[in-house]
Amino acid sequence: MMLQQTTPDTFNYFVVGYTVFFLVMTVYLVSLVVRYRNLKKELELLEELENEG
Amino acid sequence: MNELTSPTAERASATGSAGAFWRAMWAVVWKDLSAEWRSRELLTGMLVFAVLVILIFNFALELDAKARASVTSGVLWVTFAFAGTLGLNRSMASEKDRGCLDGLLLAPVDRSAIYFGKAIGNLIFMLVVEMVVLPLYSVLYNTNLFHPGLLLVVLMGSIGYVAVGTLLSTMAVQARTRDILLPILLFPLVVPVMIAAVKASGGFLQGVPWEELKVWINLLLVYDVIFVAIAFMFFDYVVEE
């Protein structure tokens, strides 16, 4: 094989790789926030119920 | 790790000597075997299932002479693994449903004796299925699978599979989703057993020299030792009420 030192253009794969990274991380962070909020709401509701009963 | 084994050790000293342990263990094995002798539902199920799997493989893979040489060990181990899951699930589920498990746990015996009793029972069932499948496969495809090396691999592979499987099936039957849970829990953990067993069996059948197969046998040995010990240590925690 000849030693050809032309750098291949792999910019697209670079973009795809990091898009996946940021996308999944964002989704996970959002899911953390949403789940935390829902739990908080549920806790308040349950505390109300408990105080009534 | 001392803390982890202490509950077992305490109970052992409370109930007596090693003799009590052996008696309890064989009592559990004997109970399973005699129950199976009466109903025969577990072994029949496993065997019919195993034959069906081989039948499906036959059509799916077009098992002609050339293909067989390379895929036989794979077909065999997939069959054993599937039939094994069926047996493990059934053996523990009937224990749980009839309330036997609770009864056993109330008995003043070392719980690891119950674990080894169940594991040996499961191992016997699995070996019986394998000892039927091997000649059957030999007859169907006109080959001889009775190579001493292969039998060794079958034994060692089954020990590792059953050691982990018995522990996990005890957990699985206590879950809501028990029917689908066991294979999902078990298969990722027995990957090393499957790889080593398939490679070693295939090697023996194709006459690969022992030197090259030794590494797989060693791997099976290491897996068996580690997971029998681990299951022994942790069984207490999966049956605690």
Added chain:
Amino acid sequence: METKPRWLTVLDVLTAIFFVVAVFLVFVFAPMERTMGLVQKVFYFHVATAWVGMLGFMVAAVAGILYLIKGDRQYDTLGLAAVEISLVFFFVAIIMGSVWARPIWNTWWTWDPRLTTATIVELIYAAYIMLRQGIEDPDRRARFGAVYAILGFLSVPLTFISIRLLRTIHPVVIGSGDPSAEGAFNMSPRMKVAFFYSLFTFSVVFVDLLLHRLRMGKLAARVEELRLKVSA
């Protein structure tokens, strides 16, 4: 637990700063690798996410052992938190590796030991979550989770060895193994800075996420407790 402690907010800000710097180092500071082109930069976060995945798996196993010894439910919350974060990070690591492999190995997927082991670890995490979802009793769920996390952790080295014995093409960049592995390269000093800094940053990210997930886990435990009390 009611209000977020101040030190956690400080850690959040620090983590964010570290992270931005890591992105800068990887995107701008680190030079472009000549034989692979820009896609080589995927490597920095690929290794870092995989590192977090393994870290979480380890934390879950240790938390499992501690739970079985001490019986404190906090360790169970910790185990679940670690597994969940690792599940996400390992998933990203596998996808990023796959994206990198496409131009370099000319395939999205190979049955290489690390890739395959990572996938099996991912399946063990998934099984762990499924096991927990099938059990209502919190104590039993915690015990089973602990046992399964420990078993899984012990099986992984054997899985890796057994697949490795089958053959590998994965490049070993650190502690070089097989130099003929396609896609292997030597890191220049600047690359090393970006690489080790990414590892450091992701460790901090892991700790920060873990603390948040722990807070959530404690809240969930309280909700579950109250729910049982109210429905009783």
